Amino acid sequence: MVNGLAVVVKRMSWLTSLRKDEFHAKMRRFGALNHNNILTPLAYHCRKEEKLIVSEYMPKGSLSYVLLGAKDVVRSNLNWPTRLKIIKGIAQGLSFIHKEFAIYEVPHGNLKSSNVLLSENYDPLLSDYNFQILANPNHVAQALFAYKSPEYIQYQQVPSKSDVFCLGIIILEIMTGKVPSQYLSNNDGGIDIMQWVQTLISEDCALELIDPEIAKDESSIDSMLQVLELGASCVESNPDKRLHLNEVVTRIEEVS
Structure with missing residues (x-):
């Protein structure tokens, strides 16, 4: 921009045509959010044929890019x-x-590593949150990652614990350095990170899962295993056995 600010313009062609006043109200709500780990939109453009979201440019790019x-x-x-x-x-x-x-x-509904942006200091900022309220119903299942959760695949349900599932996938991705097949169309490529992690943990081989890049830090292995097992608890196929978000946050905060 002329004032030196670098921005990103993201085309959201799959967003629905709500009434104009409703769309504007919801975007203003997004623009009023204030949290260190939330990417707040700076502006937006709304026409029937074009919907653009403008956000501040994050120099490191997405977590997915930096990690993989x-x-x-x-x-x-x-x-x-x-x-x-x-x-x-x-x-x-x-x-x-x-x-x-x-x-x-x-x-949230669309938490995945490509929607986590990293600042210059590697602070994560979440983007693309709560867009299911704006999404075209015919495209929502294809557009949002929460709809890849086991409960949606089996029962066409997306409760709040679907976000915990998405968080678990990111945790396992960060800990292993592997591309989850859950991100890819028809699971074509990558690794079924849920099955792989749960299998090796059950075989008492969890250490083999940790990305060699961080496993070299032998003094922190216990903390890494603690976070890895927490991630595995977040992706339990049965949502009733999955941790609640508050418990996940508390346990992550306890890791040093």
């Missing part, structure tokens, strides 16, 4: 303290979203 596609120098900064900081920030941001949008069944 960045050059060695950027990725090498993802040591254990940085990864733990990112996990804690994501959990805190999700907790904030759940308080702000508590009236909705699934307050």
Whole structure:
């Protein structure tokens, strides 16, 4: 921009055509959010054929890019303290979203590593939250990651614990450094991170799951295993056995 601010303009073609006043009201609500781990929109453009969201540019890009596609120098900064900081920030941001949008069944709905942006200091900022209220009903299941949860696949339900499932997938992705097949169309590629992690934990081989890049920090292995098992608890197929978000946040905060 002319004032030196760098921004990102994201096209959201799958958003629905709500009444104009409703759409404006919801976008203003997003613009009023204030949390260290939330990417608050700066502006938006709404026409029937075009919907754009304008946000501040985050220099490191997405967590997905930094974790899986960045050059060695950027990725090498993802040591254990940085990864733990990112996990804690994501959990805190999700907790904030759940308080702000508590009236909705699934307050975030699209939490995944490509929707977590990283600041210059590797602080995570959540984006694309609560868009299911704006989404075209015909496209919502394809557009939002919460609809990849086991409860939606089996019962076409997306309760608030679907967000916990999404958080668990991100935690496991950060801890293992692997691409979850759950992110990909028809699970084509990547690794079924739920099955892989749960299998090795049941075989008492959890140490094999940890990304070698951080496993070198032998003094922190116990903390890593603690977070890994917490991530596995978040992706339990049965939502009734899955941890509540408040418990997840509390237990993550206790990790040092």
